[in-house]
Amino acid sequence: xxxxxxxxxxxxxxxxxxxxxxxxxxxxxxxxxxxxxxxxxxxxxxxxxxxxxxxxxxxxxxxxxxxxxxxxxxxxxxxxxxxxxxxxxxxxxxxxxxxxxxxxxxxxxxxxxxxxxxxxxxxxxxxxxxxxxxxxxxxxxxxxxxxxxxxxxxxxxxxxxxxxxxxxxxxxxxxxxxxxxxxxxxxxxxxxxxxxxxxxxxxxxxxxxxxxxxxxxxxxxxxxxxxxxxxxxxxxxxxxxxxxxxxxxxxxxxxxxx
Amino acid sequence: xxxxxxxxxxxxxxxxxxxxxxxxxxxxxxxxxxxxxxxxxxxxxxxxxxxxxxxxxxxxxxxxxxxxxxxxxxxxxxxxxxxxxxxxxxxxxxxxxxxxxxxxxxxxxxxxxxxxxxxxxxxxxxxxxxxxxxxxxxxxxxxxxxxxxxxxxxxxxxxxxxxxxxxxx
Numbered sequence: 001x002x003x004x005x006x007x008x009x010x011x012x013x014x015x016x017x018x019x020x021x022x023x024x025x026x027x028x029x030x031x032x033x034x035x036x037x038x039x040x041x042x043x044x045x046x047x048x049x050x051x052x053x054x055x056x057x058x059x060x061x062x063x064x065x066x067x068x069x070x071x072x073x074x075x076x077x078x079x080x081x082x083x084x085x086x087x088x089x090x091x092x093x094x095x096x097x098x099x100x101x102x103x104x105x106x107x108x109x110x111x112x113x114x115x116x117x118x119x120x121x122x123x124x125x126x127x128x129x130x131x132x133x134x135x136x137x138x139x140x141x142x143x144x145x146x147x148x149x150x151x152x153x154x155x156x157x158x159x160x161x162x163x164x165x166x167x168x169x170x171x172x173x174x175x176x177x178x179x180x181x182x183x184x185x186x187x188x189x190x191x192x193x194x195x196x197x198x199x200x201x202x203x204x205x206x207x208x209x210x211x212x213x214x215x216x217x218x219x220x221x222x223x224x225x226x227x228x229x230x231x232x233x234x235x236x237x238x239x240x241x242x243x244x245x246x247x248x249x250x251x252x253x254x255x256x257x258x
Numbered sequence: 259x260x261x262x263x264x265x266x267x268x269x270x271x272x273x274x275x276x277x278x279x280x281x282x283x284x285x286x287x288x289x290x291x292x293x294x295x296x297x298x299x300x301x302x303x304x305x306x307x308x309x310x311x312x313x314x315x316x317x318x319x320x321x322x323x324x325x326x327x328x329x330x331x332x333x334x335x336x337x338x339x340x341x342x343x344x345x346x347x348x349x350x351x352x353x354x355x356x357x358x359x360x361x362x363x364x365x366x367x368x369x370x371x372x373x374x375x376x377x378x379x380x381x382x383x384x385x386x387x388x389x390x391x392x393x394x395x396x397x398x399x400x401x402x403x404x405x406x407x408x409x410x411x412x413x414x415x416x417x418x419x420x421x422x423x424x425x426x427x
Contacts, residue, residue: 007416015387053422
């Protein structure tokens with residue numbers, strides 16, 4: 001009779017760390033052994049619980065001002081290794097933003113975003129994992145606030161989960177080069193609550209506005225799920241909208257760019 | 259070893275841009291304080307500057323190990339500071355916050371409390387895994403056999419879920 005799989009093997013399977021045919025043999029065993037299958041589900045559930053918990057812990061990370069960055073001695077300005085008030089203030093705002101919903105009007109987090117936009121400090125989209133100000137509008141004088149976050153893929157997968165989304169929400173989805181998935185929010189959508197886990201970006205409480213979903217071409221799989229229903233998937237090298245159920249309520253407007 | 263100052267600067271900039279967000283998140287999850295995470299990350303990168311021989315994945319693993327050691331050192335200092343504060347308590351007025359915000363803070367506190375109950379090695383295992391390190395890299399950083407990492411992580415996850423009590427609203 002086959003032995004049962006130990007927890008280390010199941011964990012390694014979940015983490016995609018089994019090599020050299022061991023994965024295939026393990027999956028074969030799981031297919032035939034209900035006891036090990038049940039244990040695998042337990043391991044997966046526990047890992048999902050951990051991932052969700054850790055995602056709660058993450059406040060938005062502001063883009064580090066260039067002057068904060070350590071420089072090689074030949075490039076350093078004299079005595080310029082200390083922290084700056086902007087960064088300390090931003091760090092304090094991180095804690096505030098983690099504790100408070102960004103929906104609070106006049107919240108310092110939004111004020112910080114606005115002032116950062118005005119100062120011209122913008123992130124390179126898809127390069128930093130953070131809540132960062134997005135690219136400034138070309139009509140710069142009245143540039144709307146934009147916020148966003150990017151994540152690494154999880155085993156080649158990227159998922160965007162939206163809940164409590166207003167029907168007037170507009171979503172632009174596009175394929176990009178690079179290896180990270182991202183979501184940027186404008187208008188009323190900046191008030192949404194962001195949370196992340198590896199390969200996943202979640203927004204709750206989206207009052208309207210616009211989202212831009214950037215899906216790496218390198219992703220093996222990607223989806224946009226709204227209120228538990230999948231609206232968009234990555235199918236090979238294309239993005240595909242899933243046809244609406246005729247009985248579904250008001251459709252969220254999608255614009256898709258390949 | 260030769261180095262060109264501009265090349266060294268550009269390479270360091272690239273490392274900084276690529277590693278900082280992940281390192282900051284790791285440090286923040288380890289210490290639970292944004293200011294402290296800033297300090298750890300800043301110091302780790304200052305030390306990386308002194309190692310121009312490290313690039314790519316070697317630099318990534320090295321700097322995470324350095325950050326872990328810095329967090330450990332801060333922990334020892336924090337214990338001393340906590341003792342001092344206990345002897346000289348500072349009275350604070352609890353702020354009034356909306357209920358939703360309070361519940362969110364409670365959930366965060368529950369996660370933080372669960373993490374702090376784990377042995378330091380468990381935290382390092384779990385958080386490095388969350389940052390995408392492979393088992394062989396985690397084994398090298400933690401100082402265990404690669405073949406044992408799966409079991410160690412499984413047990414760490416179990417310990418976390420055993421002590422984690424999400425506070426429901």
